[in-house]
Amino acid sequence: MDAQGRERAGDVDPADQWVFDPNTGSYVLRLNPGADGSQDSYGNRRPTAPRQRRSPSEDSYDSYGGRPGYDPYGNPGGGYEDYGGHPGHGGYDSHQSHERHDGYDSHDGYDSYGEPADRAGREGAPDHEARLPAQRASSGRRGHGGHGRRKAKPKRSGKRKALVWVGGTMGFLLVAGCAGAWYVYQRLNGNIDKVDVGINNSATTDGPVNILVIGTDARKGKGNTGYGDKDSVGHADTTLLFHVSKDRSNATALSIPRDMVTDIPSCPTKQENGSTRTIPGEQNVRFNTSLGQEERDPGCTWRTVEKMMDIKINHFMMADFNAVKELSSAVGGVPVCVAKDIDDPKSHLKLKAGKHTLEGEDALAFVRTRYSVGFGSDLSRIKLQQQFLSSMIRKMKSGGNLTNPPKLLKLGDAATKALTVDTGIGSVKKLTDLARDLSKVNTKNITFATVPVLDNPNDKATVVLDEAKAAPLFKMVREDRSMTNVKKQQKKEKAKKARAKKAPVSEVRAQIWNGGGLAGAAKETAAWLQGEGAGMAVAGGNAPRPLAKTRLDFAPSQAGQAARLADMMGLPPSALKKSPDGGGADGAMKLTLGKDFTAAGEPIDSPKAPKGVQKVNANDKNVCAK
Structure with missing residues (x-):
């Protein structure tokens, strides 16, 4: 007997309880199939005789047998009717002052996120079907005071997706759950593993977001013992830094080669007994040893990347082989392309040239393949992984994966089972x-790139960081600059540059202040400017406080001078700050050198991606592995 025929069976799969309602064109979550046979043709329990209505001072329920109200987004416990003081089908009217509970009342014992309810005392409603928001909006209401039946248009709001969580480049970008029932949250919450790395950041921030995504090659989990060393504690086999801009318009994912030689700093790790043990750092070792080896946890990889790139990371997410297998199957397969036949002896991947849709073991074999593509190196495999992840992101956002409740639950279940995260995002609510x-980031504005490296002359099996190319790339992340041609940003900067006509160099009058800490920077810059023809440039000394980025303060009448000085110094448009008095003494402009200043004559322009850096856009469907 299937799940629909069982009465309160403990093994009922929530995904089996979503049934299609032909009357509304939406799905219905049937929480309690009726044992008495009072169900309609598509499995929903028919309303029984209505309960006696309570007075407005009591906890009112609608005429369908005690069903509590819902808010406009379909969340239980809210939703007020505007019908002249009568309890409506959607809850209470706008004149009632009853307290709203988070999700379900205390009869259920949990709020809408599966947490224990804060208060007790309300009588619970009897079992019934739970409708999706679009259904509730379109359901007919019984008339009150002369009002007739009213229907609202179904509204597809972002809040309709109760569990949409973004995990970025490992294919967790836009994993969604479904349902408003507390046990679904409990189920997904129970799937998540978390590690206390000694850094507990808030789940969200108003600034840019940096998420470290780690794929470990540990052979733990069902069906993974056949992939080589089954006793391995694992390494940081696949690592990406997923950077999302402050305005959420774009994202950059930097793949870090596992065989890159680097320094691993000392890192504190939490022990089972609650104590903290510091793992000593190492110099000139492979990056992938930052995890697993010497009992290092994801916090060690976190700190290694922070030191390497000079950035701050907000969260980490780690997954093993099962993540690829389960997520690829949950979305119904991931489209990939290979330019030639592949028969890899290590990964056991066999594919004919052309396009394929892979899931499960085949998907895992694809992202593990290295000897049959490119030069047979880890760098060649990174390109395969970037193609796969880009395609998975597109697949998750298409094919009804975010609108079909059973698919949502299957996807959310697979994602949370595959994850290990930091405590800052260690629950479904925080991930949501x-x-x-x-989730505002458009796929077309997501760019995958690889950290630039060079062959290691001392060890052919490893690589070293290409400092010249990596420095501007890391600076782009620090300064929240996109690798994608975001039209809005380009248009804004172009307009700002064209705003004023440049004045002659001889008319530039500015005081130079040192806010970056580089000794003698103000005097050196003033002398350089004078040598370039700006005879009225003078050194002002040390700035009152340090400044991260160089800025030029000028009055409206000095716009031409500011444009000329910005051109000479290579200042980005964001460095120019118009103010009534210009900021400097005696009517001069005020140029304050920040920590981004390196030397007089060296441009302080916005960082740009260096030439030759391997990258691919997540929206590019024509990528084919060679």
Whole structure:
């Protein structure tokens, strides 16, 4: 007997309880199939005789047998009717002052996120079907005071997706759950593993977001013992830094080669007994040893990347082989392309040239393949992984994966089972908050790139960081600059540059202040400017306080001078600050050198991606592995 025929069976799969309602064109979550046979043709329990209505001072329920109200987004416990003081089908009217509970009342014992309810005392409603928001909006209401039946248009709001969480480049970008029932949250919450790395950041932030995504090659989990060393504690086999811009318009994912030689700093790790043990750092070792080896946890990889790139990371997410297998199957397969036949002896991947849709073991074999593509190196495999992840992101956002409740639950279940995260996002609620924050990023504005490296002359099996190319790339992340040609940003900067006509160099009058800490920077810059023809440039000394980025303060009448000085110094448009008095003494402009200043004559322009850096856009469907 299937799930629909069982009465309160403990093994009922929530995904089996979503049934299609032909009257509304939406799905219905049937929480309690009726044992008495009082069900309609598509499995929903028919309303029984209505309960006696309570007075407005009591906890009112609608005429369908005690069903509590819902808010406009379909969340239980809210939703006020505007019908002249009568309890409506959607809850209470606008004149009632009853307290709203978070999700379900205390009869259920949990709020809408599966947490224990804060208060007790309300009598619970009897079992009934739970409708999706679009259904509730279109359901007929019984007339009150002369009002007739009213229907609202179904509204597809972002809040309709109760569990949308973004995990970025490992294919967790836009994983969604479904349902408003507390046990679904409990189920997904129970799937998540978390590690206390000694850094507990808030789930969301108003600034840019940096998420470290780690794929470990540990052979733990069902069906993974056949992939080589089954006793391995694992390494940081696949690592990406997923950077999302402050305005959420774009994202950059930097793949870090596992065989890159780097320094691993000392890192504190939490022990089972609650104590903290510091793992000593190492110099000139492979990056992938930052996890697993010497009992290092994800916090060690976190700190290694922070030191390497000079950035701050907000969260980490880690997954093993099962993540690829389960997520690829949950979305119904991931489209990939290979330019030639592949028969890899290590990954056991066999594919004919052309396009394929892979899931499960085949999907895992694809992202593990290295010897049959490119030069047979880890760098060649990174390109395969970037193609796969880009395609998975597109697949998750298409094919009804975010609108079909059974698919949503299957996807959310697979994602949370595959994850290990930091304590800052260690619950479904926190992951949901993060998802809603980051889900604004358009796929076309997501760029995958690889950290630039060079062959290691001392060890052919490893690579070393290409400092010249990596420095501007890391600076782009620090300064929240996109690798994608975001039209809005380009248009804004172009307009700002064209705003004023440049004045002659001889008319530039400015005081130079040192706010970056580089000794003698103000005097050196003033002398350089004078040598370039700006005879009225003078050194002002040390700035009152340090400044991260160089800025030029000028009065409206000095716009031409500011444009000329910005051109000479290579200042980005964001460095120019118009103010009534210009900021400097005696009517001069005020140029304050920040920590981004390196030397007089060296441009302080916005960082740009260096030439030759391997990258691919997540929206590019024509990528084919060679």
